[in-house]
Amino acid sequence: MTSAIGLVKGMKALGKKCGIKKDKPDMGIIFSEKPCNATAVYTSNSVKGAPLYVTKEHLKNGKAQAIVITSGVANVCTGKKGIEDAIETSKYAAKELGINYNDVLIASTGIIGHYLPMERIREGLSGIKEELSKDGNVAEAILTTDSCKKEAVRKIGNCTIGGIAKGSGMVHPNMATMLAFICTDADFSHDELKAMLKESVNKSFNMLSVDMDTSTSDMCILMANGMAGKVAREKFQKALDEVCIELAKKIASDGEGATKIIEVQVKNAADMESAKKLAKSVVCSNLVKCAVYGNDPNWGRILCALGNSGADFDEYKVDLYYGNISIVKNGVRVGFDYKKVKEVMAKEELKITVDMKSGKESAIAYGCDMSEEYVKENSLYST
Template sequence: MVSGELGNSAPAGATVDLPAGFACHVGNMGMKDDTDDVMVLAADGLAAAAGVFTKSLFAGASVRLSQANVADGRVQAVVVVSKNSNVATGEQGERDAANLARRVAEFVGCQPDQVLVGSTGLIGVHYPEGKVDAYFDRLVAAREGALTSRDATAAATAIMTTDTHPKTASASAGGATVVGIAKGSGMIEPDMATMISVITTDAEIAPDRLDAMLRRVCDVTFNALSVDTDTSTSDMVVMLANGAAGPVDEAALESALGAVSLDLTRQLAFDGEGAETLIVVTVNEARDDAQAKRVAKAIVNSPLVKTAVHGRDPNWGRVAMAVGKCSDETDIHQDNVVIRFGDQELYPTPATPEALAELEAYLASDEVLISVDLGIQTSEVGGSFTVYGCDLTDQYVRINADYTT
């Protein structure tokens, strides 16, 4: 389903175009400062659509509205507001989300229930009074030429909050293209989806097939990501397929979607708040994939593992600790476990002092692989899973300590 190949990330300063039949608009609506804070992306007509959303009990008004609007599998537009999450804002927040969908529909030329709404930023703050209507009044009055850009990089930039750079990825599937944008840097430990991502393709596919495909891919990419174990109230991954390129082989389309999603996942992990190192954890020889994922998440989420990597300390005992705290996994036995940093085995065969010195240099790399074999597979294949995270730095504490000030 998801191969090892990544999509094509855009180099710094490069532009990625949306697939044929999609256009976007970005601008400043006045949510916080003078940077772009609103992005509207639209198809030429109704598109097949699918979405996965946070399971947070504090899910925002935008999430609930989008869940309802995507239920029939057909939408035309997506709007994302950054700098304000519209979460825990009561009935006024519900009205604000519905009004935003209505104004975007007026701008695009579709129905309000054909618009998906994303909103990310501070919790518990209402949209500034009158800002949304005033902005869209101007857009509707100057509709000609206002929705003609295909610049996915600009769209990705407009939805950033604490991100340090825009995140885009693209891949091909036959004659079709898949392009994804994403934002996310902190509050990332998905409980169905993670951060905000909008994925577009000009392939033709039925909504139910698209929904199943997106969920399969999310499970091994976005849902394999963790920065800080915290699940956002605004998480959503949505995908639109407008059919402009006609039908393509669905296996090829799923492979392209997987490549784009994995690329974005790795970008998000590497851009974790204050992060300096991408941590990739692979668990093999598990009872099944689900067990491998649970153990891998325990490792990548451990503050002690994260700080060991940041400190360039090849302390494999931190990994053993993380495996050991999976106490419900009663078929894991320490005598069967193998722990490696990179290619170097550390347990049960101890590394030489020379190898440990080399590992200190390895841990200073941009990307560090930690692999664990559980030694309990019950078939030739066994269970395996890879997750993505980052180191824990003092800058993470500073960013979040000062978030509202």
């Protein structure tokens, strides 16, 4: 089956085992036949992985042709050797692919504090050019605690956008808190790509939270080789938004220990910043997450989360809905059928709508519930 990356003209991919993990794919390669204009958005965590520093340096000219992703070891808090290992990885991959090492971007995900097993990585990179294909399973190779791979594709005329992502824990809305790699055959300049990626990320990954922890390693990269020609920017932006939102929702649904997605729409807020703060505050609330897991319509927790958002609003204007069921009107509980609300909450996706009645701005945030499994997974992760 052709991968999301392979559907893009001139793009090939590879997912393989190189021995970082015991028995799962742990190395992913994305390669373009032609050099790409490229841009990226990075984690806001002040502790950053070595791959981030190398990728930022390589992207200073706005160009890239390949990405090497390793899974199982994050290469974070590894000092000078970590940087040297990331650079060596780019050089070895470049030699195998026949390109300049500055055009190879590096990403790693996994346990912090361990060095990359460079001998295994060199062995894994050997002969990769012949292994690349349209159906290369790179989406599986980049996973860590994820339970499933995440891909999204959109067509705009002759152009295609294909994206993959990983993320299930350490996901919190302050980009970047997961890995996402998006490729297109549309023709756009670096500056255009940079502006469009920023806009899409602000609507998707920056509105996503699983567990309130911002990772040290993660990023979202967008590469465009231009092989399918020009496409209207507004149409491309819409499609890019859709790809990013789909990937963000798939990450939310695969949150560690999650049983359902939470989508919070705040509408009619006084301004966009307030709308975002309010929506994020609800999906980030552990009390809300636990209530959703238990199908408990404890609406007071949502009002409390709104109040903790830092946004100014009049609580006696707030209306609240679970699905289409009215729960709160003008800040006061209304009569509702408890059984019907529990049925709505028991579905795989719960939509919570908050009407602030204070303006015209809206924002949507994505998250998941929290079960006992989240604690279990994260208490045993490194062992």
